Amino acid sequence: MSIAGVEGVEGEERNDFTKAESKQIRERSLRLLGSLLRPERARVILTMIVVIISTAAQVAGPALVAYGIDKGLPALLDGRDWMPLGLIVAAYLVAGVVGAVLIAWYTVLTAKISQAILFDLRTRVFLHTQQLSLEFHESYTSGRIISRQTSDLDSIKELLDSGINQLVQGALYMVFVAVAMFWVDGVSGLILFGALVPLAFLTRWFQKRSQQLFRRTRVASARLIVQFVETMTGIRAVKAFRKEKRNEKEFGDLVEDYRDVNSKVIQLFGIFDPGLVLIGNVALAVVLVAGGLRVAAGSLAIGALLAALLYTRQFFAPAQDMAMFYNSYQSAAAALEKISGVLEEKPGVPDPVSPVDLWTASGAVNFDGVEFAYKKDRVILPEFDLRIPAGQTIALVGSTGAGKSTLAKLMARFYDPSSGRVTLDDIDLRDLHPKDLRRAIVMVTQEAYLFSGSVAENIALGKPDATRDEIVHAAKAVGAHEFIESLPGGYDTDVNKRGGRVSAGQRQLLSFARAFLADPVVLILDEATASLDIPSERLVQEGLTTLLADRTAIIIAHRLSTVAIADRVLVMEHGRIVEDGTPRDLIAGTGRFAQLHAAWRESLV
Template identity: 60%
Template structure:
């Protein structure tokens, strides 16, 4: 056998093992979701059995009445058997109907309980995962997990699962009743079941393939929509509306075609079952009528058998249709279980070291870093930042400045070496303590839906109104807040649409001031501001940096001027280190950058 053939077999085997692992992972997730509802599931099973028995009892009682109640009534005028069968039929119908209603309500409670648990798990997991995951996993895919995938699972649990369990019980009870009533008719039903089985299997295989296509098309459509809406400013700025509309149209067409494929097999499956069911009734009627004439079968028994045979094929159709929902939900469950199986790359310490009254002394020792399996970004970094010092990082794009900020804030862990705060390795500090001690303010001053007060209070949940106002006053945001329609209670639109870029940045500074961290990292915090806007935040920035360790990443050297120390970075290494005045006098890279910046202002 050639090496290529062997490699192909190995790949096929790996694919099978991977699919098996995915199925097992999905089943474990489903089991963990259903486990808290064991008692409710047992009650639901009892109710569906009672409902199915009530449905089967009707045709059987009709046959019994014809054979055993009509003759006494016609011969002797005895109404007792007919009254008994009528009351029994009424009781069976009432009990079956009540049981069916109770089962539907019970199943709905279970389904909603499962969905409530799953939604919370997915949301909790997306917050638990490290920044590395969110930088690789697009927001559209996360939204797809919480929307279309959840909807597919909800449809399965709310309706599909309820129907298929009821259908399976009903089929079993119908078959058992026919066997008990007339073994010959049961043989006809068994023969008719063979083509029904193969038709259903064909439907299942086709629907599995087409539903996977439909789920993939749906996810791509959602991702494209979210990315377009998120990047609408760029779309409109570069006049890409026609291009994005064409791409979205193509994805919508793929989604439409995937749905049409599903409906095309439905259009063959359902009529096929109807034809098989009707032919079975015809055969059962013909054979049964002949046996009634011969005296081998009672007329009532024949009527009961025909009613039961007719009902037998309805559950098969429901089970086949359920497989559609099942395939869609299975694909969704696989994706959701995959998301829940992701592990954070930044791990919470099992026995965190205490960090009391942090001073902000930072030290990087022999730090080396790469993103995943990519190239090395920081080849070797030894750096000490004493407590209370303001350090500015400057350099060209890709020099490693933002990477260093992510390591100091422990959004990523160093590939090699250690980063310590007040002598404690960041890996040994609990996330709560670290986030209280180290705060990052980014270029995008993100404001959440809610009031100005609530947005500032994110820096310190539970802060008093006096503390919130004091934080705003400290950074120079208090005056413009008071001029807003409702002051601190003014609702901000999504992404802070009611305030300017400079005002949003001041609010983010107030949030950071309220948090009162020992270490503050500003990653291009003024990059999106124009010069007037930058002047607005300069005072707030100086107040914010007072008496704390600060790392400022900035291209604008006006921001760098307030730093005690400047580090010039290139290719992940520090090439210059000193005060702004020392580096300007040395005439190196920093001096060149400063001159270029001054020339740009002319």
């Protein structure tokens, strides 16, 4: 598996990346960041110019104060010349106004850049995860995906909204202050330079200790979200199996782990922040002593000493802000690693480079030497061959794990075969234009998912531009019209979240209507009648006959009553077809299907 896959799917649980893996992850994150910043280059350059000028204006203050004390006051006292002092005061006011205006402009510019990047990133994550294959979504839990779109993007938002401001302004401020310090008094500048040594050691210590802790924080946060989402999503199973107490303990352990990690982060800052203050105060004391002695000796002007003290105090103030930036940075960097891991994932069923158009299909489906394995050591379909003529209805029967659903997923191109090919009208599905493939082949599964919206909107999913008459016709064709009309708002009834206002059987009928409206040439029903009770199943049998007419159909069902409408029955065991014939012929025989049919008949007695 690629580094993206390792970090994206399994990496949530890891903190022990090798140096090579860590380097690749950093490079991947930087590539993503670069691609996000590229469209904003002009605005970024303008922002840099604005912040440089505004920082210079802010740093000019103490130097102007020193010049006013050392030059302006003597001129005023000795010759009553107020012009130097007046010019200095005017310059001080202008610098303050310019600095304030430019800071406001800088804040607006950075906000626009931040929102543009977040919009781009949020859209990329949604569109990319939507395009990824079932293999990814079956291994990468929904909680993790939600974590990418929520807490991880929030961390990046915090960095862009405030952290970058702290870094850029703080770093520039410290550089400009250091330059101004040397210009005002070289000795004080050297003292300040000497204070950088312990500051560098403290910062490096903080960086090494915090990097691992912040990654652990992201992992702990993601685990919390995963646990919460999965519990709420599976709340019916939780209630049914009385899992509340176990969930309480599991969630409590995760909360405790999250608290412990954050406690260690706080302890780290409890050492780093006071350390910064101590270094700053010691440096200020040394500058005061050294400067005071020289003022007493007459080798340093009092204004220069005051400016040096102001600059020393100002130099260490941004260091604390930059420490908070590092907090945001580590959190955002860990989040960016996870998001870039998802964006680096390649679709398991990529779109063809040179797609073949198939405007009208007859519906002939063939499996030629198909072999498929979810994992290399577990082959599901070994060297599978099958011919399905256009317009034939096939029923797939067999025990659980025989490979029936895998066959259906390959036919719908949810997966690609490990070797061999699946064709529609002699065109490899891997070469077929995605639009034509989705129009030609439709799969209805046991989980009849309904989206928030009206009944009509859910049926129209199969044909977004369908008229109301077409929607009603589709519902009538599969026997769903009567129950829809009995709903409070008829076809305009909001089905609520995931179809909570209709029963499981009614949801399945709506999914049949959706498929009928889509009018595919190949229809796959994967346990599509499993949610129906016996009366509902009998009601839908006639609708199924209408639904399957004049198209190639594959029915996967354990209920043999559904199989009766098939032209041909395939009995599968361990990824192979062990029986092939009409329902009547197989029932009359002594094979596996006859045994299944006899057992089913006995269950009805």
